[in-house]
Amino acid sequence: DAMVIQNPRYQVTQFGKPVTLSCSQTLNHNVMYWYQQKSSQAPKLLFHYYDKDFNNEADTPDNFQSRRPNTSFCFLDIRSPGLGDAAMYLCATSTGSYEQYFGPGTRLTVT
């Protein structure tokens, strides 16, 4: 089945230690998104790629970076995680016009 896959599902990192989260998709969608979701809150869009064009949300901290080496893969890099970055990170895809398809998320813990 076509899907959005996120690895790992659970990630523990130390304060200040860089971490990379991975997302892959078999839907061949143009757009890939990264969201941060804290407990009992709506997903907060960090950035998205439309094909190779990177689009950062205005309030996304510089600590968060992303790479999209090809259509299928997208990575979220957190350069120096702080305790406030502990959250669920969701990857989603779309054709650019309609609904989004979400992965299962990566739960990030910062110790």
Next chain:
Amino acid sequence: AQSVTQPDIHITVSEGASLELRCNYSYGATPYLFWYVQSPGQGLQLLLKYFSGDTLVQGIKGFEAEFKRSQSSFNLRKPSVHWSDAAEYFCAVGATGNAGKSTFGDGTTLTVKP
């Protein structure tokens, strides 16, 4: 700018009872409207969507929603709730020409009593 309001933070219903989750949106043109469901520790799953046409849309898991332009609402309904419906529900509004970006409401947590 588009926005979404889900007035109910938490709703509790008994199993077998009917359900209605409210969603109000603000958008200048005809919006694209979505309902997503999120089980604990999982990603969001699309329940249903409205783009145009029939204002009553059917979704998965027995859910339906009705678009009411005059009230700027897109309420989610289910005639008989099952215990497995307990989850977080998000309403979202999107638009074309915006890379498919959607604005999400803050969500409604549904608890189902046996």
